[in-house]
Amino acid sequence: MCGRLCCYCKHSSYPDRLERIFQSxxxxxxxxxxxxxxxxxxxxxxxxxPVMYLDTHESQELHDRKELFIRPMFWGLEFNHTGKKESxxxxxxxxxxxxxxxxxxQSSGFFNSLLQSKKCCxxxxxxxxxxxxxxxxxxxxxxxxxxxSIIAPTWKEDDWVEKGPPVLVLAGIYSSIVKEGRGLExxxxxxxxxxxxxxxxxxxxxxxxxxxxxxxxxxxxxxAWLDPVGETMENALQGLxxxxxxxxxxxxxxxxxxxxxxxxxxxxxxxLTCFPTSGTLDKWLKKPQIRxxxxxxxxxxxxxxxxxxxxxxxxxxxxxxxxxxxxxxKSLITNWLYKxx
Numbered sequence: 001m002c003g004r005l006c007c008y009c010k011h012s013s014y015p016d017r018l019e020r021i022f023q024s025x026x027x028x029x030x031x032x033x034x035x036x037x038x039x040x041x042x043x044x045x046x047x048x049x050p051v052m053y054l055d056t057h058e059s060q061e062l063h064d065r066k067e068l069f070i071r072p073m074f075w076g077l078e079f080n081h082t083g084k085k086e087s088x089x090x091x092x093x094x095x096x097x098x099x100x101x102x103x104x105x106q107s108s109g110f111f112n113s114l115l116q117s118k119k120c121c122x123x124x125x126x127x128x129x130x131x132x133x134x135x136x137x138x139x140x141x142x143x144x145x146x147x148x149s150i151i152a153p154t155w156k157e158d159d160w161v162e163k164g165p166p167v168l169v170l171a172g173i174y175s176s177i178v179k180e181g182r183g184l185e186x187x188x189x190x191x192x193x194x195x196x197x198x199x200x201x202x203x204x205x206x207x208x209x210x211x212x213x214x215x216x217x218x219x220x221x222x223x224a225w226l227d228p229v230g231e232t233m234e235n236a237l238q239g240l241x242x243x244x245x246x247x248x249x250x251x252x253x254x255x256x257x258x259x260x261x262x263x264x265x266x267x268x269x270x271x272l273t274c275f276p277t278s279g280t281l282d283k284w285l286k287k288p289q290i291r292x293x294x295x296x297x298x299x300x301x302x303x304x305x306x307x308x309x310x311x312x313x314x315x316x317x318x319x320x321x322x323x324x325x326x327x328x329x330k331s332l333i334t335n336w337l338y339k340x341x
Contacts, residue, residue: 002095002170002196002213004129004258005043005075006138006269007050014050014070014124017167022219032071041269042129044261045094048072051194052122053174054226066227070124073174074193079111096173098199098214102237114173115233120226121174121194122216124167127269129258130209130251136258137208138269141166142250143217165250170213171197171225171240202245214240215247 009017011034018029029052037048051073054066076092101115127140143166174194201212216222221243228236252271257263267274 002128002130002198002211003045004261005049005123005125006041006127006129007037007039007043007124008041008126008266008269010039011037011050014167018052018124018169020166021169021217021222024219027068027219027223029068029070032069034072037072040264041266042258042261042264043075043125045076045092047075049075049194050124051172051174051192052124052169052222052226053120068226071192073121074191075195077111077114077173077175077193077195093195095198095211095213096195098197098237098240101173101197102234111173114175118228118233118236119174119176120228120236121172122222122226123170123172123194123196125170127165127168128170128213129254129269130212131259132208134256134259136254136256137251138254138271139168139205139212139249139251141168141215141248143248169216169222171216173197197240199241199244202247202249205249205251208251212247212249214244215249217243217247 011031015029015031022028037050040047043049049072050070052068052070055069056066076094077096079091079093096111101111127138129136129138131137172194174192176190176192196213198211199214201208201210205212216225224231224239225236231239252273254270254272255268255275257265258268
């Protein structure tokens with residue numbers, strides 16, 4: 001699954017970075033409602049994502065021509081599995097399994113209608129997080145080799161665009177409806193929401209997680225998904241399956257704080273190796289030790305503050321316990337250690 005994304009850069013950087021993919025020069029996405037996009041290194045479902053899609057041109061002269069747009073979309077398609085109108089029963093689906101979409105007779109009528117109207121989109125991000133048990137990893141576009149230890153400072157300087165890896169483009173499905181309660185109904189503006197399509201993870205990353213988003217890497221792959229002209233949606237989905245294992249994902253481990261969606265430090269997507277380890281635990285583990293040798297046993301005890309009882313002088317007994325002053329105790333131990341057989 002894919003439940004956390006990184007969209008670290010400001011909105012204006014994404015069209016520029018997409019030029020690396022749209023090398024033909026025929027496509028340049030235009031931003032819509034860019035002010036509603038808030039960059040974050042730790043985006044969870046219900047947040048807004050930068051999403052590409054095709055739509056008719058707003059001008060009457062070019063209304064029959066489809067244009068490529070990029071706009072913020074609410075992450076999570078609202079799905080009411082009961083078929084009733086009670087909003088309390090609705091679910092937000094941030095991921096859609098491609099296996100389910102390929103079985104329309106088993107899918108909801110809602111998703112079938114989206115597929116029939118070819119509501120295909122492409123989510124643009126800097127990377128995504130996945131968990132191996134409780135250890136988080138950051139996945140990014142590894143099309144080019146990068147030394148993360150060298151490039152990490154450029155991320156901190158907000159210079160990802162020039163020196164960082166290319167953007168990741170994830171296949172998805174979107175919807176646009178007028179929905180009450182989201183603060184936009186007064187303007188009559190549609191609410192856009194989307195979901196990421198996932199499939200079985202390629203073998204080289206299955207050790208981390210068995211599912212992964214389907215990556216669109218080239219201009220041809222992106223446009224074939226966004227505009228499946230003359231193709232049925234079943235064929236378009238089959239095309240996603242064919243490119244599923246061709247991605248160039250790379251990954252590294254990141255800080256555990258990213259588990260919390262409220263953790264919004266801008267550096268949370270950086271490699272774990274970029275952060276110094278905490279000295280507190282190391283100091284505790286390396287606590288000085290004192291070796292105490294007794295006639296009946298050998299023990300190693302961690303140094304502890306003396307207790308009140310330990311301050312009392314030991315009394316002499318016939319059982320051979322130490323007594324008297326420290327010098328006498330030392331003498332007894334020394335004699336015992338060096339006694340001859």
